[in-house]
Amino acid sequence: MDFDLSEEHKMFQQAVRSFCEKEIAPLVDEAEATEIFPPGLFPKMGELGYICARYSAKYGAAELGKLSECILLEEVARISGGIASAVMVHSGLGTSMIADHGSEELKQKYLSPAIRGLKISAFGLTEANAGSDAANMQTKAVRSGDHYIINGTKIFxxxxxxxxxxxxxxxxxxxxxxxxxxxxxxxxKGTPGFTVSRKMEKLGNRSGGTAELVFDNCRVPASNLVGEEGKGFRYVMETLDGGRISHAGRSLGVAQAAYEASLKYASERVQFGQPIGKFQAIGFKLSRMATQLEAARWLTYYAAWMHDQKRRCLKEASMAKLFASEVVVDITSEAMEIHGGYGYMMDSPVQRYYRDARLYTITEGTSEIQHIVIGREIGAP
Ligand SMILES: Cc1cc2nc3c(=O)[nH]c(=O)nc-3n(C[C@H](O)[C@H](O)[C@H](O)COP(=O)(O)OP(=O)(O)OC[C@H]3O[C@@H](n4cnc5c(N)ncnc54)[C@H](O)[C@@H]3O)c2cc1C
Incomplete structure (x- = not known):
């Protein structure tokens, strides 16, 4: 057994941390205010191999493993959960079906520029009446000669x-x-019949945009079909399964940021003549946060390690997603408590961590859905 990150992973972590602190941190305030991912950041990250990192070097990617991807998302989310969300969706959900099942033509046209950060991707599954129950989607595509005509609306x-x-x-x-x-x-973008009908304003993760998309007799070339007709739901489920570990990595980053801020504040904030961290009630909060974070990190790294060993890890991935996303909700809430009124003010990053974290038990399979997957995997009756 070896619980250490390899030298390679440690160097990667340091390099990404330094990039995030220097290049991403200064962009966060504006991105939060406008709900627009910072223009120019995708190409910059693409140049360094920091987006779409798991794909083949043949298309320009860094070909990193799942553990590296988790470390990367953890570091980006430590600075901004919203920017990490946009990077995560682009690097996984929006591109992985093309990488895994797309034709060579689709890979050259979309995947290659996406890896370099020159084209941004999105993933359209959810609809107004098809969230957890994705199979209830109403969007349809009808073949018409060498095109398909798509009709439907996707949200979030x-x-x-x-x-x-x-x-x-x-x-x-x-x-x-x-x-x-x-x-x-x-x-x-620009295909007749495809429109961004509205931008959706969110509680948190505001550094990346969210929209409703309408497809109204939208004609796409038949060559834009990913893989084989009729196998799409399997591709979608595979994509979501792989994404759970990355999602856990992102949760760790926000939890780490909230924990670091709390530890610092508890040492500096004086009440009743002593730093508040000296009160046992606050000290216990910090030790609980540290323990939760450590447990979530090892569950996540273990799932990522299994994935890198090409071992079946559906259960471990769901456990990591479930646990890390619930832990970050707890930790950011405790961080708010430790910071008192100052944490609640909009100029404190703590309120942002709190708002960002609240999403993570909801997207890419709610906690309830993770319980269903884990229950199935452990053979629960
Ligand atoms: C900010 C944000 C970004 C998103 N990004 C994307 C994206 O890029 N692409 C995309 O396609 N989607 C995206 N989504 C959608 C997201 O994946 C869904 O919101 C999520 O799957 C839950 O679906 P829902 O919101 O319709 O909730 P519902 O499915 O209606 O769930 C409501 C509640 O019922 C519970 N529930 C539902 N079914 C069961 C069950 N069988 N057993 C027990 N409890 C159940 C849920 O756990 C939840 O507590 C995003 C959502 C948000 C909020």
Missing amino acids: ITNGPYADFVCVAAYTDRSKGPGKGVSVFVVE
């Missing part, structure tokens, strides 16, 4: 307001059910 789409392309799930044959009737298409 991360990167939606400014994405250059979206991987959209739609029924091509409802009679076959989700298992054989759903397909995935790449829809490019």
